[in-house]
Amino acid sequence: MRLTRQLKVTLALIGLASLLITAGAHAEPPLPDIPKGKGEQCVEPTPVMRKQHFEFILRHRDLTMHEGIRTKKYSLVECINCHVVPNEKGEYPRFGSDEHFCSSCHNYASVKIDCFQCHADKPESAYGKAKGKFNHALGGSNPHHFSNKAAGPLSKGDLELVSAENNSHE
Amino acid sequence: MSNENRIDTYRRKLLGGGAALVAGVTIAPGVILNTVAQAAKPGDRPLDRPVDDSVRWGLLVDANKCDGCEKCVTACHETHGVKSHGRPETDAQWIRVVKLRDRKTGYEQQLPVMCQHCKHPPCVDVCPTGASMKRADGIVLVDKHICIGCRYCMMACPYKARSFIHESLEGEQLPHAPRGKGTVESCTMCVYRVDNGQQPACVEACAAEHGEEGKALIFGDLKDPNSEISQQLKKYGGKQIRADLKLDTGVRYQGI
Ligand code: SF4
Ligand code: SF4
Numbered sequence: 001m002r003l004t005r006q007l008k009v010t011l012a013l014i015g016l017a018s019l020l021i022t023a024g025a026h027a028e029p030p031l032p033d034i035p036k037g038k039g040e041q042c043v044e045p046t047p048v049m050r051k052q053h054f055e056f057i058l059r060h061r062d063l064t065m066h067e068g069i070r071t072k073k074y075s076l077v078e079c080i081n082c083h084v085v086p087n088e089k090g091e092y093p094r095f096g097s098d099e100h101f102c103s104s105c106h107n108y109a110s111v112k113i114d115c116f117q118c119h120a121d122k123p124e125s126a127y128g129k130a131k132g133k134f135n136h137a138l139g140g141s142n143p144h145h146f147s148n149k150a151a152g153p154l155s156k157g158d159l160e161l162v163s164a165e166n167n168s169h170e
Numbered sequence: 171m172s173n174e175n176r177i178d179t180y181r182r183k184l185l186g187g188g189a190a191l192v193a194g195v196t197i198a199p200g201v202i203l204n205t206v207a208q209a210a211k212p213g214d215r216p217l218d219r220p221v222d223d224s225v226r227w228g229l230l231v232d233a234n235k236c237d238g239c240e241k242c243v244t245a246c247h248e249t250h251g252v253k254s255h256g257r258p259e260t261d262a263q264w265i266r267v268v269k270l271r272d273r274k275t276g277y278e279q280q281l282p283v284m285c286q287h288c289k290h291p292p293c294v295d296v297c298p299t300g301a302s303m304k305r306a307d308g309i310v311l312v313d314k315h316i317c318i319g320c321r322y323c324m325m326a327c328p329y330k331a332r333s334f335i336h337e338s339l340e341g342e343q344l345p346h347a348p349r350g351k352g353t354v355e356s357c358t359m360c361v362y363r364v365d366n367g368q369q370p371a372c373v374e375a376c377a378a379e380h381g382e383e384g385k386a387l388i389f390g391d392l393k394d395p396n397s398e399i400s401q402q403l404k405k406y407g408g409k410q411i412r413a414d415l416k417l418d419t420g421v422r423y424q425g426i
Contacts, residue, residue, distance in 0.1 A: 065313045067220035068305060070365050077345045094341055118314060118350030120343045127344060 032108035035093070035101050037083040043073050076115065081123040095121035210391040213367020226289075226308040227359055227420060228392040229373070230399045230408055231281055234425035235386035238280035240267050242387065245375030246284075249360070250347040255337050262333035264357045265372060270426075279425070282372065282387070284357035285310055285331040286411065287420030293323035293332065302354075308392075308420050309361050314353040323354055328412055332356040359389075359420075392420065 042049050044056070060074035072078045083101035086092050093099035095116040098107055102121075106113055120127075210225050246265045247253070254261045265284035271277070287310050293302045294310065301317035304310050312323075312332075324332045338351045346362050349355060360370035368374070369389050377385040390399035402408075408422030 061315060063220075065311070065315070066303065066305070068215070068307070068361070068365050069220060070217040070362070080345070117338070117340055118343060118348040118353070120345040120348070121341065122345075124345045 032105050033098065034104050035083070035085065035099060037101065038085060039082050042082075076119060077124065080119075080121065081125070084121065084123050086126075092122045092126050210394045210397060211367070212364040212369065212389075215365070217365065221305050221307045223306045223308075224393070225391045226393045227364060228287070228308070228390065228399055229284075229359070229370070229421045230388040230390075230402055230424065231421065232386045232388075232424045233279050233281040235380065235384055236267070236279075236281050237380075237386075238267050238269070239379060241375045241379045242282050242372035243267060245371040246357070249344075249363075249371040250358075251339075251342065251344040251349065253342075257336075260334070260336050262335060262355060264333070264355070281423060281426065283329060283331075283411070284372075284421065285327075285359075286329050286417070287357075287359060289418035289420070291417065292326040292328065296322040296326040298322065305361070309359045309364075310356075311358055311361065312354050312356065314348065314350060314355070317353040319352040319354065321354060327356075328415055328417070364389075 044052075049056075056074040057076055057079070060069075060071075061076070063069040064075070084092060087099065095103050096107075098104050100121065102113070102115070212227075214225075215221065243265050250264065252262050252264060265282050267280050268283050269278060269280045287308055289304075289308065291302070291304055291310050294304055296302075298320060299316050299318055301313045301315075302310070302323045303313055319334065321334055324330075324334060332354050333356065334354050335349060335351050339349055343349055360368070360372075363370060373385075373387040373389040376387040380386065388399045388402060390397035392400060392403075394400055395404070402424075403422060406424055408424050409426055410417070410419045410422060411426075
């Protein structure tokens with residue numbers, strides 16, 4: 001008899017618990033705060049990009065590396081150009097911080113990526129147009145990058161200089 | 171150049187098989203193909219098309235003109251964000267100026283040496299992962315995405331052209347020159363610049379320093395008899411370093 005009563009109580013508790021869990025599921029889960037990019041629309045619809053961005057990037061990576069295809073769509077450099085924007089102080093967020101587009105979501109989802117062990121986490125515009133003739137807009141002897149040991153955030157002055165030069169390049 | 175023009179140039183080149191074309195060739199009655207003799211230039215290929223072997227990019231170094239100013243080295247390393255970590259033994263070198271001295275006469279010369287972009291690259295033969303690779307247009311590269319850092323290729327290269335990255339470089343890379351710890355790298359013949367219609371950084375820097383007449387470096391298509399590099403080679407010849415290895419290098423030297 002006692003056993004059955006205990007069983008009843010346990011069952012009731014389980015029922016209550018599952019009720020609570022389902023009720024909890026209806027509440028809004030916390031979402032990452034994803035920084036807004038430059039453009040209006042990404043190269044594919046947002047739900048597609050959310051699910052498949054890495055398939056696009058991976059395929060493009062191999063095409064670029066082995067076949068020399070350098071179209072802009074799906075290029076990682078272009079992702080960064082659009083998605084990593086400076087804050088009010090003109091500083092670019094670095095990969096790892098929640099303000100950086102890629103890490104804002106990857107931190108949230110606990111998905112570790114290693115793109116930025118090799119690739120630049122800042123847009124091309126952050127590097128400016130080099131002074132040397134041979135460097136064009138690809139970085140190079142830009143004072144920020146070569147005289148500073150650690151590439152910290154860019155100052156507002158640097159940025160003004162850089163964007164003025166960049167405009168003339170287009 | 172707009173992409174459309176590029177496509178035209180590219181088609182012209184494909185149709186002509188890379189050879190000089192006479193203006194206004196009749197290919198069928200009533201059909202006149204208007205073409206001009208034109209050497210292949212970097213950037214002729216539209217960027218949405220894979221590279222093919224209709225070109226082979228090469229470099230010609232004139233050791234008689236090289237004065238050892240090392241402008242090419244600085245340009246290369248600045249363009250690719252290659253910096254010293256204060257340990258010269260392991261610092262990456264994509265290009266170096268080598269000094270030669272004849273012990274008998276005391277005659278000295280210097281010349282830049284970089285990856286020789288071999289047609290039969292030993293570094294590609296030994297790579298266990300396929301990371302060390304040759305592009306269809308002759309440029310030898312490391313696909314760092316699949317390089318495991320075993321350094322077999324460094325041992326196989328007769329020119330000591332490759333370097334290993336020992337230090338973490340996080341946050342210091344340039345957008346067009348991804349580099350990272352644990353991978354091997356070497357001269358890429360400025361592959362992204364060439365694809366985008368520019369000359370390699372070293373070539374541009376040398377010409378900027380010494381002028382058109384005095385420049386020691388020429389870049390171009392070895393398969394195109396009209397290119398500056400082919401014309402020079404035809405006139406004055408060119409040597410390969412360690413030609414005995416029969417690697418058919420894409421980098422040739424004069425005056426050695
Ligand atoms: S020079 Fe060395 S690194 Fe370059 S292709 Fe030849 S073997 Fe490979
Ligand atoms: S170090 Fe990298 S590129 Fe060189 S042989 Fe090993 S895997 Fe291949």
